[in-house]
Amino acid sequence: MIMRNKYKDSYQKVTGLDAGGRLGDQYIYIGGHYVLPFDARKKRNTSLIQFGLFAPLAAVVVLAGMVNPSSSRTFWVVYPYLFLYLPLLYLLLGLISYLDCGLRIQVDVYDKSIRRIRHSVWGIIVMAGIAALCDVVYLILYHGQIDLFRELFYLGFLVAAAVLGIGYGFCYDRMFSGIVLED
Numbered sequence: 001m002i003m004r005n006k007y008k009d010s011y012q013k014v015t016g017l018d019a020g021g022r023l024g025d026q027y028i029y030i031g032g033h034y035v036l037p038f039d040a041r042k043k044r045n046t047s048l049i050q051f052g053l054f055a056p057l058a059a060v061v062v063l064a065g066m067v068n069p070s071s072s073r074t075f076w077v078v079y080p081y082l083f084l085y086l087p088l089l090y091l092l093l094g095l096i097s098y099l100d101c102g103l104r105i106q107v108d109v110y111d112k113s114i115r116r117i118r119h120s121v122w123g124i125i126v127m128a129g130i131a132a133l134c135d136v137v138y139l140i141l142y143h144g145q146i147d148l149f150r151e152l153f154y155l156g157f158l159v160a161a162a163v164l165g166i167g168y169g170f171c172y173d174r175m176f177s178g179i180v181l182e183d
Contacts, residue, residue, distance in 0.1 A: 036104075090123065
């Protein structure tokens with residue numbers, strides 16, 4: 001598949017002298033900016049809140065893997081759990097990107113920070129739901145041959161991850177509802 005640069009129309013190529021006095025090409029951003037609805041102190045506080053919401057979510061996902069139920073030796077149960085780490089790491093990348101950006105954000109930086117956070121939280125909710133559903137199917141199929149307490153404990157962590165993701169989504173919506181796109 002050929003990748004195309006979806007931000008190419010947001011930049012303009014200008015030929016001129018660089019800092020060393022040599023002739024070269026420079027790219028100037030001419031696209032729109034997303035403006036955050038708060039000041040620098042409030043942005044810093046929202047960054048800390050975002051990391052504060054990320055920590056329990058990550059802890060619940062890691063703790064679910066430490067339970068080690070018998071279903072973790074079944075590929076169709078363990079793979080959805082393992083794929084839960086991908087949106088979690090993607091969320092961490094978005095949070096780090098958001099920490100580094102300013103109050104006026106270019107469209108490409110917005111996509112790699114604030115929009116990435118939103119998509120990652122949705123990914124966590126969906127993957128935790130799929131993993132929980134697979135574990136419920138495993139519980140139904142092998143209910144007489146397993147340690148039920150350990151399986152329910154694992155299922156509880158997966159449900160907690162989905163619930164924390166939903167709560168994270170509500171906080172996200174409240175924090176970033178006032179963002180405006182300026183052309």
